[in-house]
Amino acid sequence: MTESAALQLPAEWRDFFALTKPRVMSLVIFTGLCGLLAAPGHINPVLGFTAILCIAMGAGGSGALNMWLEADIDARMRRTAGRPIPAGRLRREDARDFGVALAVSSVLMMGLAVHWLAAALLALSILYYAVFYTLWLKPRTPQNIVIGGGAGAFPPLIGWVAVTGEITAMPLILFAIIFVWTPPHFWALALFVKSDYANAGIPMMPVVRGETHTRRQILAYSVVLAPVALAPWLIGGAGAIYGVAALALSLLFVAFAVPVGLRRGDAAMIPEKRLFKFSVLYLFALFAVLVIDRVLSQSGALT
Amino acid sequence: MTPDQQAEIRRRQKSRNIALGLVLAFFGFLFYAITIARMG
Numbered sequence: 167m168t169e170s171a172a173l174q175l176p177a178e179w180r181d182f183f184a185l186t187k188p189r190v191m192s193l194v195i196f197t198g199l200c201g202l203l204a205a206p207g208h209i210n211p212v213l214g215f216t217a218i219l220c221i222a223m224g225a226g227g228s229g230a231l232n233m234w235l236e237a238d239i240d241a242r243m244r245r246t247a248g249r250p251i252p253a254g255r256l257r258r259e260d261a262r263d264f265g266v267a268l269a270v271s272s273v274l275m276m277g278l279a280v281h282w283l284a285a286a287l288l289a290l291s292i293l294y295y296a297v298f299y300t301l302w303l304k305p306r307t308p309q310n311i312v313i314g315g316g317a318g319a320f321p322p323l324i325g326w327v328a329v330t331g332e333i334t335a336m337p338l339i340l341f342a343i344i345f346v347w348t349p350p351h352f353w354a355l356a357l358f359v360k361s362d363y364a365n366a367g368i369p370m371m372p373v374v375r376g377e378t379h380t381r382r383q384i385l386a387y388s389v390v391l392a393p394v395a396l397a398p399w400l401i402g403g404a405g406a407i408y409g410v411a412a413l414a415l416s417l418l419f420v421a422f423a424v425p426v427g428l429r430r431g432d433a434a435m436i437p438e439k440r441l442f443k444f445s446v447l448y449l450f451a452l453f454a455v456l457v458i459d460r461v462l463s464q465s466g467a468l469t
Numbered sequence: 470m471t472p473d474q475q476a477e478i479r480r481r482q483k484s485r486n487i488a489l490g491l492v493l494a495f496f497g498f499l500f501y502a503i504t505i506a507r508m509g
Contacts, residue, residue, distance in 0.1 A: 178484060212503060
């Protein structure tokens, strides 16, 4: 079937689902849920579920708006050329409408059902990603991913505020962990898809500043990540189980980052791929341990 | 438009309608549950 014929067909529901970037959303849901479960206090399970659903819908809306805005760029990159809009399975305006509907309804539902401060943070996170990062930062500066990392750092903060109704040091530290984690995570990926970004004209760090500089930055952020990850334990917001696990995971992170930081690349890029995979595992494990630590301390198992 | 294309359009419309119906039913139930939870 030709592309014009394909465009006459109505899009499948799977294409709309693909706009929400389900793989990214899984990490968003998980960190948001961990923020909600680790927060002191109690939330009705229905309202807790609604808060996580709103975070997921907001992230999905951001993803759809990102794909609407970046359809031309996606078409030039091998990694993203198969997405619904560049592949001709879905009209660009439909992605925009779907994204706006998800974003607006998620914020309203969060405000009406859970808490207006959490809703305001959710709105801020959507604007941060769809407007500030996608439209302004990404095409302009190789530091795009450093500042843009803030967009992905909102979910645990929103989850926490949904329970407590206030912003304190702990949720800000959870925000900071993801903020500092994002550059080494994303630059490891950027090293092995560098040609893709170069073809699309995106000023990612490896394209603009070169591989050696990027590798040093990856190592530097990996080292900085360790004390930030330990901060919940150091300020008394988490117990020893979290502290020991955060220390072990962060040392492992640095161990994976050292070969990336100190070597020159080759075609295989094996250490870079290993660091990228471990970085995802790191975040899942760190937030999971935070919740386990909280549950055990609340149940009195540690006393 | 060929009969095959018409059949494909109808199939896609049907699957989208079913998906939308399920989503609406889910939100109908969720808003009911939220109302009960907020009253509690």
